[in-house]
Amino acid sequence: MTSAVAAPTSLLRPAVNPTHAPARASVLAPSNRSHLGNLEHLFRNRGTAETSGSAPAPVQPVRRRRQAPLLRLPSFLKRARGETAAGEEQVNLSPRLFLPVPPDGPSPRGDIAAAWQRLHGADGWRGLLDPLHPDLRREIVRYGEFVDAAYGAFLSRPDAAPGDAEAVRVPLQDAAYRVTAPLFATSSVGLPSLLALAVPCAAQRTSLVGYVAVCEDQDEVRRMGRRDIVIALRGTCTVLEWAENFRAGLVPATDATASTTGDASAAKVECGFWNLYKTAGDGSPSLSEMVVSEVRRLVKKYEGEEVSITVTGHSLGAALAVLIADELAGNGGAPTPVAVFSFGGPRVGNRAFAERVEARGARVLRVVNTHDVVPHLPPRPGGRWYADVGRELRLDSRASPYLRPDADAGCCHDLEAYIHLVDGFLGSHCPFRANAKRSILRLLKNQGANVKQLYISKAVDMRVRLDAVDMPGSPLGRLSAPPSPVLECVH
Helix, strand or coil: CCCCCCCCHHHHCCCCCHHHHHHHHHHHCCCHHHHHHHHHHHHHHHHHHHHHCCCCCCCCCCCCCCCCCCCCCCHHHHHHCCCCCCCCCCCCCCHHHHCCCCCCCCCCCCCCCCCHHHHCCCCCCCCCCCCCCHHHHHHHHHHHHHHHHHHHHHHHCCCCCHHHHHHCCCCCCCCCEEEEEEEEEECCCCCCHHHHHHCHHHHCCEEEEEEEEEECCHHHHHHHCCEEEEEEECCCCCHHHHHHHCCCCEEECCCHHHHHHCCCCCCEEEHHHHHHHHCCECCECCHHHHHHHHHHHHHHHCCCCCEEEEEEEECHHHHHHHHHHHHHHHCCCCCCCEEEEEECCCCCECHHHHHHHHHCCCEEEEEEECCCCHHHCCCCHHHCCCECCCEEEEECHHHCCCECCCCCHHHHHCHHHHHHHHHHCCCCCCCCCCCCCCCCHHHHHHCHHHECHHHHHHHHHCCCCHHHCCCCCCCCCCCCCCCCCCCCCCC
């Protein structure tokens, strides 16, 4: 059996005659054009082969490293721009904050003789409020302490009457000033006879509400550039004063100047404030008469000198301060400049009254806490009835690193809280002043439930005795008084 065997490939090719090789080579030699065409066809086929094969790896994006900023903002500028990191909080546990007086003394008072008129509101405090000028901050804090002394005088003698004015002791913190006259206000309402017999102290219609003082230290007069007369008024402390506060109807604000100019009917003020200001007591003049008489006496005494009149008050006292400034500025157009520094004051009158105060030349600076409800009272729906007077310095109790952000209404209206906020205020877009020197002992005593636990614990660690704060003879000023169910000062 014969098997079929595949012939080798070489055997299937015809034999080549060596003599014919040159002729064949000449036939197969391509031209330059065909050679270039073959190369182009070769490269085209190679590209097709690569595309039909495995897909190429995707192009990875280039990751660039994030460069750090050339200049990092300080933390206080970040807070000012609203870039505070979560949980970041300004903490100051310096022992000097828990001392009645800083070891290096109070903030130094610079010479303000050349600028006192601007600080007193000659141009409406333009450019001084935000950011708050350091000299103006010291002046506001100083006038707040005058009001605090008015509270101290009342708490030491809540039963004081005009007949025993000599027994009134005002705990002034500024030794350069001397009290020249206590001031009393009389309510126009009275308690029912049965209640008056049951609680005699609540039936007292006339109460010590403030005082008049004058700077008598010649060095301080030279530093301030003038002799300053201060009228300081406390807030609501008696039952009958509370009753007057709720008499929110508007009544004509008539005085001697308004009667002659004929603008009495348009300018109207809150009924309760006006009654406390104009009502005379049994055998004693009204608050209006007391103030005008004493200020006239002092202006005449220091005739020929540069004199200023500064009226300052808190809460109810702030409202009375505006009424006093309106009358003093309108009394014959006296050249003595009159300014008001009020803390947490309510609205006093209508738009016509506000315009009259400003037209008479009285300058009013209202220090207001955003979270205090009193400056929003009495309400003015649609902007009617009541109007604000003067310029406003707006503070925020939540900006304080010492107070709880949920501080209650009493803390937001407290006088010491106001002074604390002024002392730490730099500007509306700035953090609380880190180098503020004012002690927080007052806050711990008056508003302990509204102070952050961190500072309460620090006070406990330092064994701070809050019962020794504000005692008679203390440099802090205000005196303590036994608690009473019918006497409660909102300060």
